[in-house]
Amino acid sequence: MALKHLNVAVPDVAQTSVFFETYFGFRSLEVKGDNVIAILEDNDGFTLSISNFTRTETPHYPTDFHVGFVQESPEQVMAIYETMKADGIDVGKEPRTYGGRGTMSFYVTAPGNFLVEVLCIL
Known part of the structure; x- marks a missing residue:
């Protein structure tokens, strides 16, 4: 089994999308609606969706929440x-x-105020 999809809720879908595309x-x-949700994919087929459906709330992640890119x-x-x-x-x-x-x-x-870990396993 492999995790192949993740959604992160953020205040600014476009800004967060550019971050993941760039780095x-x-x-x-x-991109659906006026940046309501963006669907991104990497070279390994991992799908990252970035959303802000309500546009009225700012998402808050727990202190230790993070996503990692190996x-x-x-x-x-x-x-x-x-x-x-x-x-x-x-x-x-x-x-x-x-x-x-x-x-x-x-x-x-990352834009959206959640942690991203960039790592390699030695």
Whole structure:
């Protein structure tokens, strides 16, 4: 079994879509309404939908909620980090290696105010 679809609710569908297209290689398959929902897909067939159906509430995610995008190498993690940093995104601490599973990662807050982990498994 594989997780192949996720929906995130955000205040600004267009802004969040651009973030995932720019830094994670998603491509837009469809935008419905006036940016009510955008359907994105990556090269592995993972579908990310980004929505704001009500337009009257701001979604709030729990403190530890995050989504992760696994990269193939530490160099790819660093490249995304450096690109985001150069683009003026607050990427926080540089990627670092964590024990246990042996991962290298960093966290960034995506438009929509939820965490994204960029990582590779060493």
